[in-house]
Amino acid sequence: MTVRVRIAPSPTGNLHIGTARTAVFNWLYARHYNGKFILRIEDTDKARSRPEYTENIKSGLTWLGLTWDEGPFFQTQRLDKYQQAIKTLLDGGLAYFCYCTPEELDQMREEQKAKGLAPRYDNRHRNLTAEAKANFEAEGRKPVIRFKIDDDREIVWQDSVRGTVVWQGSDLGGDMVIARAGDSSEVGQPLYNLAVVVDDMDMDITHVIRGEDHIANTAKQILLYEAFGAKVPTFAHTPLILNQEGKKLSKRDGVTSIDDFRKMGFLPQALANYMTLLGWTPPDSTEEIFTLAEAAEKFDLDRVNKAGAKFDWAKLDWINSQYLHKMSATELIELLVPYWEQAGYEVDLENNRDWWESLTTMIIPNLTRLADVVKETRLLVAESVEYTPEAVEFMQQEGVKEVIEQVIAAISEAPLLEEADGKTIIKNVTKSLKVKKGLVMRSLRAGLTGEMHGPDLIQSWLLLHQKGWDKQRLEKALSLLNQG
RNA sequence: GGUGCUGUGGACAAAUUGGUAAAGUCACCUGUCUUUCACGCAGGAAAUUGCGGGUUCAAGUCCCGUCAGCACUGCCA
Numbered sequence: 001m002t003v004r005v006r007i008a009p010s011p012t013g014n015l016h017i018g019t020a021r022t023a024v025f026n027w028l029y030a031r032h033y034n035g036k037f038i039l040r041i042e043d044t045d046k047a048r049s050r051p052e053y054t055e056n057i058k059s060g061l062t063w064l065g066l067t068w069d070e071g072p073f074f075q076t077q078r079l080d081k082y083q084q085a086i087k088t089l090l091d092g093g094l095a096y097f098c099y100c101t102p103e104e105l106d107q108m109r110e111e112q113k114a115k116g117l118a119p120r121y122d123n124r125h126r127n128l129t130a131e132a133k134a135n136f137e138a139e140g141r142k143p144v145i146r147f148k149i150d151d152d153r154e155i156v157w158q159d160s161v162r163g164t165v166v167w168q169g170s171d172l173g174g175d176m177v178i179a180r181a182g183d184s185s186e187v188g189q190p191l192y193n194l195a196v197v198v199d200d201m202d203m204d205i206t207h208v209i210r211g212e213d214h215i216a217n218t219a220k221q222i223l224l225y226e227a228f229g230a231k232v233p234t235f236a237h238t239p240l241i242l243n244q245e246g247k248k249l250s251k252r253d254g255v256t257s258i259d260d261f262r263k264m265g266f267l268p269q270a271l272a273n274y275m276t277l278l279g280w281t282p283p284d285s286t287e288e289i290f291t292l293a294e295a296a297e298k299f300d301l302d303r304v305n306k307a308g309a310k311f312d313w314a315k316l317d318w319i320n321s322q323y324l325h326k327m328s329a330t331e332l333i334e335l336l337v338p339y340w341e342q343a344g345y346e347v348d349l350e351n352n353r354d355w356w357e358s359l360t361t362m363i364i365p366n367l368t369r370l371a372d373v374v375k376e377t378r379l380l381v382a383e384s385v386e387y388t389p390e391a392v393e394f395m396q397q398e399g400v401k402e403v404i405e406q407v408i409a410a411i412s413e414a415p416l417l418e419e420a421d422g423k424t425i426i427k428n429v430t431k432s433l434k435v436k437k438g439l440v441m442r443s444l445r446a447g448l449t450g451e452m453h454g455p456d457l458i459q460s461w462l463l464l465h466q467k468g469w470d471k472q473r474l475e476k477a478l479s480l481l482n483q484g
Numbered sequence: 485g486g487u488g489c490u491g492u493g494g495a496c497a498a499a500u501u502g503g504u505a506a507a508g509u510c511a512c513c514u515g516u517c518u519u520u521c522a523c524g525c526a527g528g529a530a531a532u533u534g535c536g537g538g539u540u541c542a543a544g545u546c547c548c549g550u551c552a553g554c555a556c557u558g559c560c561a
Contacts, residue, residue: 008561009561010560010561012560012561042561044560044561045560045561047560048560048561098559100559102558102559105558105559112485113485115485116485116486117485117486118485118486118487118557119485119486119557120486120557142559144559145559162489165488165489166488167487167488168487170487171486171487171488171557172487172557173556173557173558177558177559179559180559181559188559189559191558191559191560191561192560192561193561195561196561211555212488212489212490212554212555212556213555213556214556214561215488215489215555215556216487216488216555216556216557217556217561237489239489239490240554240555242554246553246554247553247554247555248554248555274496277496277497277509278496279496281496281497281498281508285497285498285499285507285508285509286498286507286508286509287508287509288496288508288509288510289509305496305497306489306490307489307490307491307497307554308489308490308553308554308555309495309496309497310495310496311495312495312496312510312511314495314510314511315495315496315509315510315511316510317510318509318510318511319510321523325523325524363522364523365522365523365524366521366522366523367522368522376522426519436519437519438519438520439519440519441519441520442519442520443519444519445519445520451520451521452519452520452521453520453521453522454520454521454522455520455521455522456518456520457519457520
């Protein structure tokens with residue numbers, strides 16, 4: 001039997017980290033068993049679904065490397081199948097029309113709560129007489145369609161993550177709505193649980209891997225499978241991703257869409273790697289950096305955790321930095337350019353590719369997120385320089401002025417061609433002024449970059465020199481000192 | 485209120501059928517390297533496995549009780 005799994009997001013928002021993680025697990029499972037990974041867009045909620053969200057979901061999955069083998073299928077294009085299924089249930093006496101208004105249902109639940117009872121539908125319209133129906137129709141009420149759920153029924157399934165799960169029919173909230181009230185006399189739009197089951201049957205889904213917030217839905221859906229006489233797929237409920245407070249990660253937690261992570265400068269491989277670790281551990285649990293393909297070789301549901309996993313930015317950052325540090329300047333530079341440009345710096349790769357690559361090579365170990373590149377290089381990519389109070393204070397120390405003067409003199413005589421030239425100048429200045437090398441180095445750093453910390457000084461200097469900016473910066477520093 | 489799930493160092497977590505000193509990773513601290521920051525490397529601190537009983541020669545692993553957190557409880561998905 002070929003494994004067939006799916007990711008079934010609803011296009012009511014951008015691709016969410018929780019959905020993406022579910023997609024990762026499904027993708028890994030499909031790849032591990034050489035199965036198919038299917039994308040299905042659940043857009044039956046017309047009021048909230050938007051085409052741009054569908055596009056965002058598709059591009060997000062693609063960016064992460066979670067390519068799908070079939071689809072995307074759209075539920076709104078399969079409405080006839082749901083109507084047919086609903087009709088089958090209606091004809092079989094397994095579903096019926098319910099004429100309750102939303103207000104009536106609200107009131108009913110309020111009363112139940114007031115009595116300390118669990119809110120649920122009391123199945124009041126399950127056995128309506130033809131006359132009662134006619135009366136409701138005459139009132140102009142539009143019915144929903146409810147699927148009968150036997151209170152005495154016990155639903156049991158073997159969950160690949162959680163083991164045997166038992167659910168009592170009476171805990172499912174009464175007969176469930178499978179179709180909205182229609183605008184006219186025809187049957188209304190299908191609801192989630194119905195559409196999912198019809199699709200999963202139709203698409204021969206063998207394993208349903210989804211978040212544990214769907215557990216109650218699974219019980220309901222199993223009943224539907226049985227009503228249709230279909231084979232029930234294997235279910236696996238994964239732990240949720242939690243925020244800092246231990247609650248389900250939601251849009252309210254700020255950055256939760258994959259798009260946001262991308263913009264912040266996380267690499268897709270790193271994000272996918274981290275999501276894989278959220279609730280799953282490889283059998284050889286010591287190595288934590290791996291590609292999706294490598295994870296797929298080892299992935300299985302039996303090592304998926306049951307407890308929710310808190311999202312940890314520090315760990316994501318570390319994983320991202322690991323990927324970044326392993327990249328070459330050549331491949332990295334393409335990813336970096338947008339960040340420079342967005343910050344207002346002009347990147348002329350056509351003419352100065354070598355310069356930009358040297359710069360990139362130098363700051364790679366300082367990068368955690370791609371966006372960091374602006375902060376790490378802003379002192380080198382702009383002609384102007386600003387001196388921090390710390391740098392000014394340092395330069396006012398005795399001897400700094402002389403160092404800078406001598407360095408200016410040195411570079412005026414001969415250009416800096418390579419690192420060795422810079423080292424020679426530093427050595428000579430150190431000797432002639434009889435000061436410590438550290439003073440020379442730090443004077444240079446302050447004068448050239450305006451800061452006391454940063455990437456390798458001599459390489460930075462070389463880069464500035466190639467732009468012709470080193471001398472003017474040192475002169476600016478000098479004039480600053482002369483002003484007092 | 486009801487139902488379900490979960491509970492191992494700050495975070496992610498490992499630990500074959502109960503059996504060595506409760507892995508590893510991140511974060512943290514120290515050292516090392518460096519002009520500096522970062523990276524790398526080396527080391528360190530950090531858990532009476534939610535709590536209380538019980539079974540056993542032996543329990544994170546089994547049993548009972550208890551507490552806490554979370555999820556679900558829609559004509560959303």
